[in-house]
Amino acid sequence: MKAYVYGPGGATISDVAQPQPKGTQVLVRVRASALNRADTIMRKGHAHGASGGIGTVLGMEWAGEVAELGPNAKGVKVGDRIMGSGGAAFAEYTLADHGRLFHAPSNMNFEEAATLPVALTTMHNAVVTIGGVQPGQSVLVQGASSGVGLMAMQIARLKGAKLVIGSSTDAARRSRLKDHGADLAVDSSDPQWVDQVLKATNGEGVDLIVDQVSGKVASQNLAATKIKGRIVNVGRLGGTHADFNFDLHAARRIDYVGVTFRTRTIEEVREIFEEVRKDVWGAVESRTLQLPIDKVFAFDDIDQAFEHMEANRHLGKIVVTL
Known part of the structure; x- marks a missing residue:
């Protein structure tokens, strides 16, 4: 599969093995991913908590469809439209813990859904x-x-x-x-x-x-x-x-x-996702809570997306589509 990987010469689109879900993991067919400031740090070779370095597939949030379930994954089924956060979002497929994702509202496209999980x-x-x-x-x-x-x-x-x-x-x-x-x-x-x-x-x-x-x-x-x-x-x-x-x-x-997500356990992160679902999900579905999209780039143009972010003139989210 195609993925945006940090290597010795910098970050490039490369062919890597498709991951396989284990335990409570969900395999996601990524349709859109949004850029975050931490991505720019790791793209330059710096660590972000325990993440980063040679071989890292970059990206922190995404929207797509459930492609496969790990044996202990619950709450979703193959084909569901979902959005979530975690590593390796700039790839055709990524893995997510079943407690670190949301069902994407039916009134949002993948680009819009990809902007929301981290925020x-x-x-x-x-x-x-x-x-x-x-x-x-x-x-x-x-x-x-x-x-x-x-x-x-x-x-x-x-x-x-x-x-x-x-x-x-x-x-x-x-x-x-x-x-x-x-x-x-x-x-x-x-x-x-x-x-x-x-x-x-x-x-x-x-x-x-x-x-x-x-x-x-x-x-x-x-x-x-x-x-x-x-x-x-x-x-x-x-x-x-x-x-x-x-x-x-x-x-x-x-x-x-x-506060930071870098030192939180998966149990703590699951609890944060659950609090969002319980407290404000109605406002997400009604689009009371939503983010503007500054610009959308094709995945092949992801370097241009990062250049756009680093120019620091955008308002809202920058998205790449796969």
């Missing part, structure tokens, strides 16, 4: 399960113009947030955040952005920050969060090391929690 699971966990957003609260999403950022704002709005703020350093993308749930859009590279957030919250700060940037905004986030507020650290696009004002953190009594 839904990451941000439902960050905003609702860990972030504990409640009706009437205020939420700031750092890095809001990414696919997961757009989803975070939508979920916050769905759960009754009274004020949703999104950040982007790109003026064009910032101007479009209000189309995806933001009441206010700020530029996190502007030294005055904290003042804008405080003004919008009557000087108190927000109840919850979902942070995909980190780096230099870490201490600014503390200043923009209300006393006894919460910060959920999801991503580190702005850097993994920076100044952190421990005194301000203590004075404002902020709960600061870091």
